[in-house]
Amino acid sequence: MATTKGAHILVIPHTASGHIIPILDLTRHLLLRGMTISITLIPQHLPLLQPLLSAHPSSLHPLFLSPPKPTSISSKFPILNSFLASDDHLDQIVPWFRSHPSPPVAMISDFVLTWTHRLSQLLLMPRIIFSPMGSCGFSVFCTIWRDSPENVTGDENLTVGFKKIPHFPIYPWWQISRLYREYRRGDPDWDFFRSELLESLVSCWGLVINTFRELEGAYLDYLRKEMGFKRLWAVGPLLPEINSVDHLGQMGGPSSMPIHDVLTWLDKWQDSSVVYVCFGTHAVLTRKQKDALAIALEISGVRFIWCIRDQGAADGDLMVDEFKDRVGERGLVIKVWAPQAAILKHPAVGAFITHCGWNSTIEGINAGVRMIAWPIEFDQFINAKLLVEQLGVAVRACNGRDNVPDPNDLAQKLVQSLEEKGNGVKGGTSQRDLHELIKMLNEFGGC
Structure with missing residues (x-):
């Protein structure tokens, strides 16, 4: 329960699910400590905010934004539209701010939203960037x-190494973020975006990141000392509340099975005897990859939950129906969305096949399950390398959009992962960092 009246903060999330869910949990922590929050969002994300609105009706205020019109750059590279925006968002937020009787004293915005740098200049407001990625x-x-x-x-297959980053990580070119690999030196649009991004990063007042020192301390030191983020708070793990999974599920669409039925099925099995399989909200396996995974699950004999989000084609539905008939009671196939946070925390779950998105990564670490890494794109290759080679909490299953694992090898890893106990890593410093962040924000407001 909040005991004091805190500062008014403007929170600006990026709309992608992997970004908005952790920043909503950060918002929850701020609200619980007495802060007033105005948060921008688009109307379709209102259900995600509903649990917080119900719990904090007088201190949480949504500010609905219309989608930005494409710029000349974002028309060429559509993924950049929400990053750069146009003047639309500024035209909506600036008048709201200037007419507000008690406007925000600082903003927390997703690090990819480069346009919030211009907003902070217009409003003369400190801007703290939020990274849903690990350090x-x-x-x-x-x-x-x-x-x-x-x-x-x-x-x-050209390798790219980063000598100054701890443990000198090396990646083949195809594992570097697609957003960067599409960059062409000399292209004026990309040169503009790069300068906008770098200016946005270096000009921020501080950085909040969804991790904790016990997990990634060396990289936090690198960001502070080598990249210049002098004010840095590691406040993770930011995790969806178990009792709000009904609302969080609306991000991925309706589930084919009620949450209660999923947990009741898990209750039937002994501890650490079930493998959970999920590839996040965006990653899509090819038919060959799904077939190999299905064979591995079948011949391994393990109990499992498989969340499949990419159904729709008739052959895909047929494949799932036939697979369910073959595995019978020991397998649960859920279409579209599953209550991942609740599943991973259930004692029956002992292993997790994951695409290594950071939210899934940190949820798996927090639950203490053994992970089987199958990264598909973006930072997932980086996270997989961290899990397997440095933390030792995962084994590799496969890499990339097109590679197909050997079903027999994968089946063996499934069995072995249930036999090995996962190594949970718990953070004790994140509460201290959160306290320091809130103290600093309150100082802006004179609280």
């Missing part, structure tokens, strides 16, 4: 855009 992934992201490595040979 290892964020270190690589910042470094690659700053140092601009090139692949003049066009060889997708």
